[in-house]
Amino acid sequence: MATPSTNTKTLDHIVHLSPPGSIEETSRQFCDLGFKVIPGGEHVGGLTANALVVFADGLYLELLSFTHEPSHYPPGSPARVKRDTHPWANKPLGWIDCAFLGNGSHTIRISDIINDRAKKDGSGAFYEAEEDGGRKRPDGKVVRWLISAPQGNKGTLPFFCGDITPRDLRVPTKPPANVQHPSTTQGIAHIRIVTDAKSFPVISKQLTSVTGQEPLSSTPIEAVWSLDSHSTTSPWLILGTPSNELENAFAKNVGTGIVEVGFLVKKRQDNDRHSTPYGRIVWVDEGHDD
Structure with a gap:
């Protein structure tokens, strides 16, 4: 074993x-x-x-x-x-x-x-x-x-x-049809967590403790960690302070949480950003930085 x-x-x-x-x-x-x-x-x-x-x-x-x-x-x-x-x-x-x-x-x-x-x-x-x-x-x-x-x-x-x-x-990845999506999604590109400026350094330190590694990049308003997956992809975990009106509203109404999930796609979508009824998604070209 x-x-x-x-x-x-x-x-x-x-x-x-x-x-x-x-x-x-x-x-x-x-x-x-x-x-x-x-x-x-x-x-x-x-x-x-x-x-x-x-x-x-x-x-x-x-x-x-x-x-x-x-x-x-x-x-x-x-x-x-x-x-x-x-x-x-x-x-x-x-x-x-x-x-x-x-x-x-x-x-x-x-x-x-x-x-x-x-x-x-x-x-x-x-x-x-x-x-x-x-x-x-x-x-x-x-x-x-x-x-x-x-x-x-x-x-x-x-x-x-x-x-x-x-x-x-x-996680039923078989038969192959289970992982074939009309959107051509292949996997996760990133998870973006938003928090306020006061909480940012505390949560950044905690995520470093959890992952066991320092961020790939870190500024006073954003930190990025590279995660492992079950294949060769390396999803990003992004922690940041609000960068636009939507994220400001999210931080005010929800507090700290996941504001967006990025998906790797083979075929670029007409609109990069969509929303589920309750959350934001972003399409990211496979093999390109997001």
Whole structure:
């Protein structure tokens, strides 16, 4: 058996939240944007369900929604408490989180590796111990993984998802049609996180602690890290202060979060920028800097 990896900078997937019970509608909307959408399933516990957009580079989008509004559950019931205290329960709709690849190990834990760094560098980027998670696919197959999330549900830091069952059960890149998109999207070019000027140096230090590497470039208003993927592509993680009216409004209304996701495409689109109903996307020519 191979020794569990200690790499903490491999991008795994990006999470997009839509209104409760809207997975089918959201799937249609992403199809209209030029993505091939694959049914996902309901997560353990039944609080959330998802659909997937899988790319040739092995990365994917998780289109997620809660199965019901909070009012569906009796006040004070265990299910209502779980619904109300879910880490994403009060997130604004759109790009809400991203996951890095964990190693699926309860012994050589990613959380321990990052927490040791955080103690040494004083970044405060501490993670919870790994917890079991999973879902049942529409074909009945059960997928299992380990999750480690930032302490205090810091939405600016990635969580880690490490597979217990084979990753191809969770991320179905086969048959080849699963990763063939009308938009010609091949993978993720970048994730852009926006924050205010006061928070910027703190979050920059935390992301350095999490990834285990200094930024490729860093100024007082923007820092860029190069992440690993499941192929030869190297997505960029960009942290910046607001650079336009849209980002100023985002920072004011949402706070710190993912404002934009860039997608690598073979065929340039007529319009570089589009929006899902709740988030911004950018088309980036494959092989070109964005």
